Amino acid sequence: MHERLPSNRRVRVNTRTPANQMAIPTIDRTAKRVVLTVQDYSLFAHRAVMNLFRPPRYGSEFLIQADIIGVGSAFIVLLSGFFTGGVLALQSAATLSEFGANGLTGRFVGLTMIRELGPVLTGVMVAGRNASSMASELGSMVVTEQIDAMRALGVDPMRKLVTPRLFACISMLFFLTILADAFGILGGGFVTVVMNHQDGFQYFSTAWESLRYPDIVQGLVKPLFSGFIIASIGCFFGMRTSGGTQGVGRATIQAVVFSSVAIIIADFLLTQVLLSLLARS
Amino acid sequence: MNQTDSASQSDPVPPGLIQAGAASVVAGTPVVAFQNVSIAFDGPSVLQDISFSVAPGETRILLGPAGVGKSVLLKLVNGLLRPDEGSILLFGDEISKMPEEQLFPLRTRTGMVFQEGALFDSLTVRDNVAYQLIQEQIPDSEIDRRVHEALTFVELDETFSLYPVSLSGGMRRRVAIARALIRQPELILYDSPTGGLDPVTSTTIIELVMKERDVYRTPSIFVTHRLQDAFTLCTHRFDPGQGSMVPLPKGHADPNTTFLMLEEGRLIFDGSIHNLVNSDNKFVREFLQ
Numbered sequence: 001m002h003e004r005l006p007s008n009r010r011v012r013v014n015t016r017t018p019a020n021q022m023a024i025p026t027i028d029r030t031a032k033r034v035v036l037t038v039q040d041y042s043l044f045a046h047r048a049v050m051n052l053f054r055p056p057r058y059g060s061e062f063l064i065q066a067d068i069i070g071v072g073s074a075f076i077v078l079l080s081g082f083f084t085g086g087v088l089a090l091q092s093a094a095t096l097s098e099f100g101a102n103g104l105t106g107r108f109v110g111l112t113m114i115r116e117l118g119p120v121l122t123g124v125m126v127a128g129r130n131a132s133s134m135a136s137e138l139g140s141m142v143v144t145e146q147i148d149a150m151r152a153l154g155v156d157p158m159r160k161l162v163t164p165r166l167f168a169c170i171s172m173l174f175f176l177t178i179l180a181d182a183f184g185i186l187g188g189g190f191v192t193v194v195m196n197h198q199d200g201f202q203y204f205s206t207a208w209e210s211l212r213y214p215d216i217v218q219g220l221v222k223p224l225f226s227g228f229i230i231a232s233i234g235c236f237f238g239m240r241t242s243g244g245t246q247g248v249g250r251a252t253i254q255a256v257v258f259s260s261v262a263i264i265i266a267d268f269l270l271t272q273v274l275l276s277l278l279a280r281s
Numbered sequence: 282m283n284q285t286d287s288a289s290q291s292d293p294v295p296p297g298l299i300q301a302g303a304a305s306v307v308a309g310t311p312v313v314a315f316q317n318v319s320i321a322f323d324g325p326s327v328l329q330d331i332s333f334s335v336a337p338g339e340t341r342i343l344l345g346p347a348g349v350g351k352s353v354l355l356k357l358v359n360g361l362l363r364p365d366e367g368s369i370l371l372f373g374d375e376i377s378k379m380p381e382e383q384l385f386p387l388r389t390r391t392g393m394v395f396q397e398g399a400l401f402d403s404l405t406v407r408d409n410v411a412y413q414l415i416q417e418q419i420p421d422s423e424i425d426r427r428v429h430e431a432l433t434f435v436e437l438d439e440t441f442s443l444y445p446v447s448l449s450g451g452m453r454r455r456v457a458i459a460r461a462l463i464r465q466p467e468l469i470l471y472d473s474p475t476g477g478l479d480p481v482t483s484t485t486i487i488e489l490v491m492k493e494r495d496v497y498r499t500p501s502i503f504v505t506h507r508l509q510d511a512f513t514l515c516t517h518r519f520d521p522g523q524g525s526m527v528p529l530p531k532g533h534a535d536p537n538t539t540f541l542m543l544e545e546g547r548l549i550f551d552g553s554i555h556n557l558v559n560s561d562n563k564f565v566r567e568f569l570q
Contacts, residue, residue, distance in 0.1 A: 148361050149399035153413050154389035156381070
């Protein structure tokens with residue numbers, strides 16, 4: 001059959017056309033799926049937030065989730081904050097010493113932790129721990145029909161499961177970020193005093209004196225958004241799980257990946273906005 | 282072939298099967314009414330043009346092979362799924378387009394037993410069975426009393442403080458039945474409650490379904506692909522004196538227990554057991570064999 005083809009030109013035409021025909025519908029389907037997912041997520045997040053303003057409210061669920069997210073994540077946040085502060089002090093001391101500015105280590109560590117690394121690091125750590133747990137827990141409930149059972153029993157899973165997780169995550173991330181900031185500065189202080197043999201008083205006083213209210217506001221606004229991102233994405237992927245246990249695994253991966261990336265993108269956008277809004281004197 | 286073989290256009294009653302002497306279906310507004318309901322999920326229709334109703338006091342046994350849409354139909358009844366076309370009346374209310382918020386109060390009037398029980402694995406049996414009562418903030422002493430009552434009904438009172446993970450498959454189904462019954466629902470939906478169970482445990486479950494049907498006269502839809510369960514339910518009654526099921530006289534069947542059968546998403550049979558066993562429909566005949 002190939003011998004009967006008159007030329008190579010005809011072969012090229014025949015192979016290109018199907019490829020084009022296949023590519024366009026694939027792009028079309030993917031684009032529609034992405035748009036639909038974003039739309040679903042927006043509606044989901046909107047409903048989760050609005051539930052707070054209408055009864056019934058599940059206060060005990062909020063406290064349970066606050067304990068799981070806040071107390072449960074405290075240790076990893078504390079450790080990662082401490083060692084990140086320590087690394088910052090090590091790295092900055094090496095660079096600053098070239099300019100004879102060793103005394104500015106405290107300022108560098110304090111500002112970096114409070115404005116940037118504290119919120120982002122805490123967000124990513126909590127996303128890894130809690131977005132995954134929310135997605136897998138809710139996903140397992142979906143595939144074992146527990147969510148349907150809850151609906152059949154007349155209880156709204158959005159109110160009972162999603163809204164308490166959302167607000168617990170937002171409020172706990174705020175306090176966890178403060179913890180990460182504090183232990184980051186402590187970690188930096190530890191390295192400065194014990195390993196770099198510098199003056200601890202100078203470290204802490206420069207860290208304190210360089211702080212301005214806009215820095216603190218910037219550092220404490222970000223975790224509110226990160227908390228929202230972690231819980232809403234974790235619950236969203238959990239609640240739309242399909243495909244049995246494999247689907248639960250897929251939902252967990254999606255929740256961690258999307259929430260971590262979203263935290264970093266949101267951090268960039270928020271930094272832009274907050275820097276323009278909060279002028280630093 | 283695809284037309285519903287309904288009781289109204291049925292064959293004459295065969296001499297072997299006579300309606301039992303129990304009270305016949307109570308006339309009145311249907312508890313559930315489907316009118317030309319269709320639903321699809323990203324592909325061909327799962328259910329097409331389904332119409333049937335459940336009268337007060339009636340038990341409808343929904344038969345069909347696995348994957349034919351029986352569970353989907355059951356989830357349409359209480360609004361867990363929404364149809365693409367047609368209307369569904371539950372307790373006289375049109376629910377096919379009803380907002381989810383308005384569906385919750387209606388669902389509390391129904392009980393549903395899921396295929397695998399769907400118990401909340403982080404809660405004890407007590408909290409599972411009492412789930413609705415806890416949401417309604419009923420006092421603990423009252424909850425405990427009613428949970429004991431429901432667990433006694435399914436003969437599992439000893440499991441009160443256990444977690445679902447420590448129960449066998451059959452026990453989980455029985456706890457799920459207790460959970461569905463605790464608020465004395467006006468309609469019960471059983472989604473293959475005997476699926477995957479051994480014959481002895483299946484008989485225990487069937488006996489419980491029969492007990493609920495004959496003692497409380499609660500209307501229900503019973504989904505199964507096991508003919509044996511369906512026929513046992515139809516040809517036996519629960520004897521409160523003996524505390525167990527007893528066969529109806531030979532050739533008799535419960536008049537309030539009728540059959541529906543699905544084939545490839547279409548309702549191909551709606552009628553009594555004697556219509557079923559005498560149906561000319563090729564698929565029905567193959568299924569019965």
